[in-house]
């Protein structure tokens with residue numbers, strides 16, 4: 001128990017000030033995060049930001065330049081030492097499933113269970129197949145399964161030896177959007193059922209929101225925020241995080257009076273009244289938070305494009321100053337390219353300029 005009466009539980013995974021390099025090039029810098037036993041963390045970020053490098057460092061496939069990684073309170077890697085990957089009790093699921101094509105599903109699962117007695121092994125395989133809903137597929141070969149089924153086998157194979165931590169690198173990226181999101185939900189359920197902690201790399205924010213208790217957003221090799229899905233979405237730490245967790249537009253602004261900002265898209269009220277008149281701010285407005293109709297804060301903008309998407313439509317507008325922005329609006333809004341429409345923003349997110 002600490003001073004506040006909250007028991008301070010030792011995190012399962014603790015990464016502290018981690019730095020990784022390829023040659024002289026720094027690809028991860030000052031990365032720190034804690035993952036508690038049973039928690040699922042999702043790492044989000046654009047291609048090349050360093051997500052896979054981070055997973056590889058945790059798994060033991062990537063040397064670390066600075067900082068440390070601990071599992072269950074024991075350092076498994078720091079600047080001077082590294083525990084061999086096979087001794088870390090960490091399971092890994094890759095994007096390409098990596099199933100052995102010449103082995104049946106049951107034999108694939110048996111691969112990680114070579115230390116067990118035959119009966120125990122058979123029981124564990126049955127349990128795992130049940131868990132992933134493939135009870136009758138033990139004798140099938142990988143090529144006889146759909147992509148989603150293959151990924152479930154890969155998950156079962158990684159969970160079979162009861163790893164302390166499971167790492168998944170873009171596990172669903174070979175699947176179509178609908179299946180990807182459904183599997184993200186299933187994986188969450190399976191990890192919960194087995195009490196397995198996991199870190200999942202993805203570039204699909206919806207997948208991350210569905211699967212994760214915590215979301216980590218990486219831009220340019222730095223972990224900018226490590227927080228609940230609600231906080232990462234509702235209060236992104238930087239404009240870079242905002243861009244990764246939602247579609248929207250970044251506008252330059254200037255505080256005219258505390259609580260009121262002038263931008264290229266007119267004036268907008270902000271909750272933060274601590275910023276003084278004259279201060280420069282960046283305003284991020286989500287595409288879904290742009291509203292049409294006459295209002296004392298609205299500005300006339302020109303419709304450039306309209307793309308019907310079904311439930312909504314994606315519009316591109318030209319602001320009076322010349323730049324373009326995107327908005328997600330009701331497809332029933334009756335305007336055509338070339339026409340003007342009144343637009344204003346709601347729920348602006350305010351940042352100090354250049355807070356990437």
Ligand SMILES: Nc1ncnc2c1ncn2[C@@H]1O[C@H](COP(=O)(O)OP(=O)(O)OP(=O)(O)O)[C@@H](O)[C@H]1O
Pocket residue numbers: 022027045046047048049050051052053054203
């Ligand atoms: N073996 C390597 N040698 C040199 N540079 C590398 C190597 N592997 C990755 N990189 C570089 O390190 C950076 C981070 O790569 P990493 O694979 O971790 O990114 P990522 O976020 O997982 O990307 P993606 O989403 O495309 O898989 C990239 O700029 C990449 O080009």
